[in-house]
Amino acid sequence: MLPYSNDYLLNKKIKIFQPLNGYRASTDAILLSSMVTQVKQGNKILDVGSGTGPISLCLAERFKNLSPEIFGIDIQNELVELANLSAKENNFNFLQFINADIRHNVPLKNCSFQHVITNPPYTDHDLPSPNPSKATAHNMLDFSLTEWLKFCIKMTAPFGFFYIINRAEALNEIISTLYGKMGNMKIIPLFSKNNQNAKRVIVIAQKDSKAPTLIYKGITLHLENGNYSPEAEAILRHGKSFFDISS
Numbered sequence: 001m002l003p004y005s006n007d008y009l010l011n012k013k014i015k016i017f018q019p020l021n022g023y024r025a026s027t028d029a030i031l032l033s034s035m036v037t038q039v040k041q042g043n044k045i046l047d048v049g050s051g052t053g054p055i056s057l058c059l060a061e062r063f064k065n066l067s068p069e070i071f072g073i074d075i076q077n078e079l080v081e082l083a084n085l086s087a088k089e090n091n092f093n094f095l096q097f098i099n100a101d102i103r104h105n106v107p108l109k110n111c112s113f114q115h116v117i118t119n120p121p122y123t124d125h126d127l128p129s130p131n132p133s134k135a136t137a138h139n140m141l142d143f144s145l146t147e148w149l150k151f152c153i154k155m156t157a158p159f160g161f162f163y164i165i166n167r168a169e170a171l172n173e174i175i176s177t178l179y180g181k182m183g184n185m186k187i188i189p190l191f192s193k194n195n196q197n198a199k200r201v202i203v204i205a206q207k208d209s210k211a212p213t214l215i216y217k218g219i220t221l222h223l224e225n226g227n228y229s230p231e232a233e234a235i236l237r238h239g240k241s242f243f244d245i246s247s
Contacts, residue, residue, distance in 0.1 A: 001085075002078045009054060010239040014061050015089050017082045018052045025054035027236055028200065029119055031190065031219070032165045033058035034235045034242045035204055036115055039066055046108070046155055047072040048118040048148070050097055053083030055117055060092040062239060071108065072097040102151045103143055116156045117163040120148050122170075145170060149177040156182075156207045165190075168201045175203070184211035188242065189218035216246065 002019040009016055009030065018024045033055045039045070043066070047056040050072025060070055074080050074097065083097040100106050145166070156162050162182060164174060168189070178185070182205035189198035198218060219242070221232045234240040 001081050004082055009058060010061060011237045013239065014057050014086075016052060016054060016057055016086045017089070019078070019082065023051050023076070023079060025052055027221070027232075028165050029054035030058055030236050031232075031242075032117060032119055032163060032202060033062070034240065035163050035188070035202055036062075036117060036161075037241060037243055038161065039063045039068060039115065041066050043068045043114040044112060044157075045070045045115040045117065046113040048102065048116065048152055048155070049120050050074045050083060051076070051079050051119075053079075053086055053095075053097060055119060056083070056095055056097070057086060057090065057092070058239065059117075060087070060090070060095045062241075064092070064094075067094060070095040071113075073100050073102065073106065073108070075099070075101050102148070106151075108155065110154050111157050113155050114157050114160045115163070116152045116160065118148070118152055119165050120145065122167050145173055146177050149174065153178070153181050153207070158208050160207050162205045162207065163202065165200060165202045168198050171201055171203070178203075178205050182207050182209065183213075184209035185213040186216060187213065188216045191218060191220045193222050193224065194220055 004017045004019055007016050007018055008014060016025060036059055045059060045068050050056055051074055053072050056070050056072045072083055077099040080097045080099040087095040152162055184206035186204040188202040190200040191198050219231050220229050223229055228236060231245050234245050235242060
């Protein structure tokens with residue numbers, strides 16, 4: 001197993017084990033996890049490209065009273081080992097991580113997840129990190145975002161929900177791939193500070209829905225002094241849902 005550190009999420013509610021030198025959880029994962037709502041008793045949730053498991057761990061903490069079945073899937077076995085260790089440490093016995101390559105046969109049933117969530121690699125053209133784990137996590141290798149999205153669509157149950165975070169420049173590709181298969185889209189821009197353009201965006205969609213698209217005012221993450229905004233603080237530190245703080 002990789003050398004790892006003991007870290008925490010959501011104001012120390014969750015313990016997470018992460019490699020000392022490799023992929024580590026970012027604020028993006030926690031922001032994305034805050035978008036998940038309408039989880040019902042016994043629902044199945046899939047985290048595609050789960051890494052060290054921050055999205056799944058946050059969801060497990062938020063919805064533990066509903067006994068969901070949560071699965072994470074990732075191509076890096078070393079990260080899967082750490083993620084399963086974190087699940088065990090937090091007593092999330094309804095959460096498990098699987099080492100698999102979504103380009104090939106995956107040991108999961110199609111159309112069986114009421115919620116599919118993903119923080120995929122952001123790019124196929126940036127210079128990869130010299131760290132192999134970071135390069136795999138951050139750069140799409142021999143696989144396009146469209147293909148990644150098609151896998152997620154395939155895994156989503158009828159009228160199930162899909163959630164993704166990516167660069168704003170990927171929005172055209174995301175919408176065009178989802179079009180005709182998913183509707184009820186919600187687009188949430190993420191701004192680093194006030195009066196800046198959004199560099200990242202979250203998209204939520206519902207399979208088979210014909211409901212129209214909504215664009216939200218989004219989240220501004222930082223104040224001028226560099227501290228988190230109250231909205232970001234509520235999500236990143238206190239585990240609030242985005243829809244609780246935006247209503």
